[in-house]
Structures are given as C-alpha cells and as structure tokens.
Amino acid sequence: MKKAIYVTTMLLLTLALFAGCGSSSANEENKNETEASQVNRITVGFSQLGAESDWRNTNTESMQNAFTKEAGYNLIYKNGQQKQANQITAVRTFIQQDVDYIVLAPATETGWDTVLSEAKEANIPVILVDRRVDTADKSLYSCWVGSDxxxxxxxxxxxxxxxxxxxxxxxxxxxxxxxxxxxxxxxxxxxxxxxxxxxxxxxxxxxxxxxxxxxxxxxxxxxxxxxxxxxxxxxxxxxxxxxxxxxxxxxxxxxxxxxxxxxxxxxxxxxxxxxxxxxxxxxxxxxxxxxxxxxxLHGPRVKALIEALESGNTPEKFNYVDExxxxxxxxxxxxxxxxxxxxxxxxx
Incomplete structure (x- = not known):
C-alpha cells in the first residue's frame, strides 16, 4: 500500500515538474513576445494644451484612440492645463525619454523656439496639431494639421x-x-x-x-x-x-x-x-x-503623417481639414x- 502511495506521489511530482517547466517556458516566451512588441512600437509624446472645452476633450480622445498599443504605438499623454510652462516641461520630458515623435497642441503661438530647437537637436520630429507656433525657423517642426x-x-x-x-x-x-x-x-x-x-x-x-x-x-x-x-x-x-x-x-x-x-x-x-x-x-x-x-478629430490625421514620415516621405507642411x-x-x-x-x- 505504502509502495503504491509512493509511486503515485512520485508520478504526481514528476508531472508537476514537467508542467512547471512548460509553464516557465511559456511565460518566458510570452515575456519575450511582449518585450519584442514594445521594442517595435512607435513612442509618441503628446502635449495637449488642456481640457478647457468639449472640443479639446474630443480632440484628446481622438488622439488616444488613434495611438493605441494594438495599432503599434506607445502614447505618452501630458495635459498642460492651459499653461505654456507646463507644455515646455512636457516637451523636455519627452526629449529625455527619447520618444520617436512629439505631437504638440500649443497653448499660444509664441515662445517655443528654444524647446523646439532642443527637440531638433535630439532628432525628434515635432508635429503641431490644431494651433501653430510663431517662429522664423519653420524647420523646428515637421508639419502641422488643423483648421483654417x-x-x-x-x-x-x-x-x-x-x-x-x-x-x-x-x-x-x-x-x-x-x-x-x-x-x-x-x-x-x-x-x-x-x-x-x-x-x-x-x-x-x-x-x-x-x-x-x-x-x-x-x-x-x-x-x-x-x-x-x-x-x-x-x-x-x-x-x-x-x-x-x-x-x-x-x-x-x-x-x-x-x-x-x-x-x-x-x-x-x-x-x-x-x-x-x-x-x-x-x-x-x-x-x-x-x-x-x-x-x-485629428488623431487619424496625425497618425497618417507619422506613417508618411516612417516611410521616408515628406508630408505637406500645412494640412488643413474640411469643415x-x-x-x-x-x-x-x-x-x-x-x-x-x-x-x-x-x-x-
């Protein structure tokens, strides 16, 4: 009886060991796949000026819906709370994080030359959305999309x-x-x-x-x-x-x-x-x-601009939407x- 119990116990331990090895292997494989997918994703830093209106909230949702993990993106979103200083800090944080693209909806038009020059030196393309920036050096941003x-x-x-x-x-x-x-x-x-x-x-x-x-x-x-x-x-x-x-x-x-x-x-x-x-x-x-x-609804439009840049194409500098x-x-x-x-x- 004891021998039968011993054999049964050893059999169960052996099965558990193999199951554990299989689980470990599967976990490691899943981990590798996750890491690979993260490496292949495009990281986008989005500095939104705030949430002052229904228009702004809808614009933010459009961006978040476009740049999902399922679509191959990592989106880092920062709400500027209507303060340009917050947005400048956000852009500098994106540069430190070495994102692939910076998307900026600027609170006001002036005062962006320095931080955009920093992004340019870091070779990070900047796409302006909705509002523009007033700068003599148009090379500080790749393109703009928004309304006339x-x-x-x-x-x-x-x-x-x-x-x-x-x-x-x-x-x-x-x-x-x-x-x-x-x-x-x-x-x-x-x-x-x-x-x-x-x-x-x-x-x-x-x-x-x-x-x-x-x-x-x-x-x-x-x-x-x-x-x-x-x-x-x-x-x-x-x-x-x-x-x-x-x-x-x-x-x-x-x-x-x-x-x-x-x-x-x-x-x-x-x-x-x-x-x-x-x-x-x-x-x-x-x-x-x-x-x-x-x-x-600029999310899909910005995504199309990024895809064009990823393909080595040069999109139009100014991209207007029909209204x-x-x-x-x-x-x-x-x-x-x-x-x-x-x-x-x-x-x-």
Missing part, C-alpha cells in the same frame, strides 16, 4: 452678412460683441481677425472685444458684465461653443431672448466648433443662429468665400 480659423470666421461672417441682407437689416443696425478665446492662440487670432475684417468691410460696429478663455464659465461671466455695460447688443460672436452656451445662460438670466429676430429685440448668438451636443441642440432650436464647424457651417435658419442656404461655395447644413 480665419476661413471659419469668413464663412460665419458671410452668413451674418447674407442673413442681414435677406432680412433687410442695415449694416449700421448691428452692434456686435466678440467673446474671444485664449488670447494669443491661433484660433483666437484667426477668428478675431476674420470678424474685424468683415466689420470693416461691411461697416458693422464692434462695441467690445473681451476674452472668455474658451470656457463656459468665463463666457457666462463676460456676457453678464457686457449686458451691464451696453444696452444695445444684438449680435454675440463667440469664438467657441462653450462660451456661447455660457453667454446664452447670462442673456436669459438677465431676461433677454436669444434668436435671429434682432430687429424685434432678439440677441443673435453665433459660434464655432459644432462638437458640443448642447450647442448643436441650441442651433436646432435657433438659440445659436449659426455655427462654423471646427473639426477636432462645414450649420444653421437651422433657412434664410441663407449657402455662402461664398474667396470664390468657394459652402452649403449651409442643418445640425443633426
């Missing part, structure tokens, strides 16, 4: 002009306030310039320009203050949807009415982006009269800007 912010403004102001003509509203009847985005950012510069040029050409009155920092809370605060200063505001030009939502809240809280009938007391609100569900619903209802789209214009008001069905016709679509 001044074109967005031209489309929106063309809509305003066509609308006023259709309604028989004289140019001098427009009293516009511009709630601007983060000062010095590419979006703010382009959208402010577009309005300023249209106002000069069409003899519109811009009675105030003030920054709302691209946030809903600041847009609400700024609009409330403007309503106390001026009693003749009838057009609010918001440089993004979040500020427009805040502005509408302030107008309605003060007893005002938003809409397109400005000759009968409405305050017309127009904005940019078209990614916020609430703003699109407001556009359907007519609370926001018109939205110039700003497409945030739409939305309105539920049927007075204007299309606008023409710089000889190009853009259909005005109803928000879905």
């Amino acid at each position: 912010f001044e074109l967005e403004a031209k489309k929106l102001t063309a809509w305003i002009k066509n609308y006023t003509i259709k309604r028989g509203i004289a140019p001098g009847e427009l009293h516009i306030v511009n709630i601007q985005g983060t000062m010095g950012s590419t979006a703010q510069i382009g959208r402010t310039r577009g309005l300023a040029n249209a106002a000069r050409e069409n003899h519109w009155e811009i009675i105030s320009e003030t920054s709302g920092d691209f946030t809903e809370a600041k847009g609400r605060e700024v609009m409330a203050a403007l309503l106390k200063r001026f009693d003749n505001i009838n057009v609010v030009y918001c440089e993004n949807d979040n500020m427009a939502i805040g502005a509408i809240d302030a107008i309605e809280s003060a007893g005002g009415h938003v809409g397109g009938d400005i000759m009968n007391g409405d305050i017309m609100v127009v904005s940019f982006d078209g990614v916020n569900k609430e703003s699109l619903e407001y556009c359907k209802e007519g609370k926001i009269s018109c939205i110039a789209e700003c497409n945030p 739409k214009i939305y309105s539920s008001i049927e007075d204007v069905i299309s606008v023409v800007v710089d000889g190009e016709k853009y259909e005005v679509e109803k928000p879905e």
Whole structure:
C-alpha cells in the first residue's frame, strides 16, 4: 500500500515538474513576445494644451484612440492645463525619454523656439496639431494639421452678412460683441481677425472685444458684465461653443431672448466648433443662429503623417481639414468665400 502511495506521489511530482517547466517556458516566451512588441512600437509624446472645452476633450480622445498599443504605438499623454510652462516641461520630458515623435497642441503661438530647437537637436520630429507656433525657423517642426480659423470666421461672417441682407437689416443696425478665446492662440487670432475684417468691410460696429478663455464659465461671466455695460447688443460672436452656451445662460438670466429676430429685440448668438451636443441642440432650436464647424478629430490625421514620415516621405507642411457651417435658419442656404461655395447644413 505504502509502495503504491509512493509511486503515485512520485508520478504526481514528476508531472508537476514537467508542467512547471512548460509553464516557465511559456511565460518566458510570452515575456519575450511582449518585450519584442514594445521594442517595435512607435513612442509618441503628446502635449495637449488642456481640457478647457468639449472640443479639446474630443480632440484628446481622438488622439488616444488613434495611438493605441494594438495599432503599434506607445502614447505618452501630458495635459498642460492651459499653461505654456507646463507644455515646455512636457516637451523636455519627452526629449529625455527619447520618444520617436512629439505631437504638440500649443497653448499660444509664441515662445517655443528654444524647446523646439532642443527637440531638433535630439532628432525628434515635432508635429503641431490644431494651433501653430510663431517662429522664423519653420524647420523646428515637421508639419502641422488643423483648421483654417480665419476661413471659419469668413464663412460665419458671410452668413451674418447674407442673413442681414435677406432680412433687410442695415449694416449700421448691428452692434456686435466678440467673446474671444485664449488670447494669443491661433484660433483666437484667426477668428478675431476674420470678424474685424468683415466689420470693416461691411461697416458693422464692434462695441467690445473681451476674452472668455474658451470656457463656459468665463463666457457666462463676460456676457453678464457686457449686458451691464451696453444696452444695445444684438449680435454675440463667440469664438467657441462653450462660451456661447455660457453667454446664452447670462442673456436669459438677465431676461433677454436669444434668436435671429434682432430687429424685434432678439440677441443673435453665433459660434464655432459644432462638437458640443448642447450647442448643436441650441442651433436646432435657433438659440445659436449659426455655427462654423471646427473639426477636432485629428488623431487619424496625425497618425497618417507619422506613417508618411516612417516611410521616408515628406508630408505637406500645412494640412488643413474640411469643415462645414450649420444653421437651422433657412434664410441663407449657402455662402461664398474667396470664390468657394459652402452649403449651409442643418445640425443633426
């Protein structure tokens, strides 16, 4: 009996030993495969300027969805919290980590020459996304992908002009306030310039320009203050949807009415982006009269640029995205800007 027990025990130990060896071998093989896959992945350092708006959050998600491990990438993401100093620190950290590519969505246009020169010396290509940098040396970055912010403004102001003509509203009847985005950012510069040029050409009155920092809370605060200063505001030009939502809240809280009938007391609100569900619903209802789209889905576009660089190709320096214009008001069905016709679509 004892012998049978002994034999059985030895047999079980032997099987366990072989199973253990097999498991160790399999674990080692899996480890090697994991290490090999990590070595083969492309490491991308992404410095996002912050999370100030729905547009920015959607843009971040697009990048994270594009640069996954399954797609062959290691993504290192840093949120700059709207501070350029944080972004400069992030870029320097990426350089120290010897990433393969740096993707930068800069908070403002100026002040990047030094850190971008450091990236260039480290032979790390830099791809700018959404916003640009103001530098005399364009070799400090490989390429840029994003929106033509001044074109967005031209489309929106063309809509305003066509609308006023259709309604028989004289140019001098427009009293516009511009709630601007983060000062010095590419979006703010382009959208402010577009309005300023249209106002000069069409003899519109811009009675105030003030920054709302691209946030809903600041847009609400700024609009409330403007309503106390001026009693003749009838057009609010918001440089993004979040500020427009805040502005509408302030107008309605003060007893005002938003809409397109400005000759009968409405305050017309127009904005940019078209990614916020609430703003699109407001556009359907007519609370926001018109939205110039700003497409945030740059992840696949940046990925395509990296793939082109990996293949030894040289992509275009500036890569613009196509964008739409939305309105539920049927007075204007299309606008023409710089000889190009853009259909005005109803928000879905």
